[in-house]
């Protein structure tokens with residue numbers, strides 16, 4: 626009888642132990658994508674990238690755990706500072722001269738122009754600074770630096786709303802359309818943004834509306850697969866981008882996704898064709914859900930040339946935000962101001978490298994501090 630009781634206790638203990646182990650495993654399991662992975666690639670074949678944390682013990686696949694967007698600009702500020710040292714240090718050096726005469730002011734203006742700040746903004750900054758230096762009569766480097774910081778900040782404008790609208794309404798996901806000239810970093814930005822949203826625990830779905838070449842959708846799918854985000858795409862090269870975008874958004878509605886990010890092509894034979902296509906993509910999406918955000922991606926290294934191209938896009942669709950990429954590779958940080966003024970749209974995100982988490986929310990104060998500190 627006692628042996629029997631002992632056996633029952635042992636069996637009961639084993640069952641409880643198994644249940645606990647099973648429960649722990651279930652809790653540790655990462656959130657699987659709602660729509661499932663629609664791609665054909667083997668997840669093990671995906672390239673390893675630095676800095677990305679890998680979720681171990683995942684029964685689904687080896688998914689990466691992206692970094693949250695908070696504090697990213699702080700982490701990446703070194704890259705900004707490095708490329709913009711010439712601007713910040715140059716200006717401070719000129720301001721700390723024994724005598725600041727007209728020649729010095731001209732040099733200050735040239736430095737600003739070289740940093741792609743644009744003529745109007747450069748003149749404005751010089752005029753304002755000149756006035757304040759004269760009124761205060763200060764020679765103290767710390768005070769001069771504070772004046773420069775204030776004037777630069779006023780140009781970058783800390784009052785603009787820079788939030789990326791990714792809040793779903795009941796029954797409809799938020800839709801973000803990403804546009805821009807070829808090679809500026811659209812697909813990379815969509816991939817990086819998907820990771821930011823995954824880190825916020827959002828269900829994301831990607832739409833590969835760049836049907837210009839099949840490799841474009843493969844590239845997008847790879848970004849998504851690394852964080853368990855599905856991609857809606859067409860296998861057919863040259864398929865109608867508007868219909869792929871529509872399919873992505875309707876799939877997003879069916880799968881109750883929080884956000885649908887749509888990547889588009891930047892290469893088209895002519896300006897009229899591009900305008901028509903982008904306008905159509907947006908209109909067709911709107912048959913299913915509202916487009917919450919149209920992000921125009923601009924390569925910071927292309928300077929004024931990029932500005933001209935950006936204007937063509939702004940004519941085709943109403944842009945709601947700018948993503949300035951490759952700011953890690955240029956000393957022309959002033960382009961932030963030039964673009965915001967030229968297009969009347971805030972810079973919302975900046976790309977500071979090729980790494981998967983090298984996209985940061987733009988913050989005016991941190992940006993100016995990174996340049997002049």
Ligand SMILES: Nc1nc2c(ncn2[C@@H]2O[C@H](COP(=O)(O)OP(=O)(O)OP(=O)(O)O)[C@@H](O)[C@H]2O)c(=O)[nH]1
Nearest residue numbers: 807808809810811812813891950951976977978979
């Ligand atoms: N250094 C740096 N490189 C970047 C950044 N963003 C994108 N890139 C690189 O720019 C190149 C082009 O990026 P894509 O995302 O393919 O550009 P795209 O606009 O989608 O190009 P198309 O699809 O051909 O129109 C890639 O090599 C990216 O790694 C950035 O912020 N910094």
Ligand SMILES: [Mg+2]
Nearest residue numbers: 811812835841
């Ligand atoms: Mg692309």
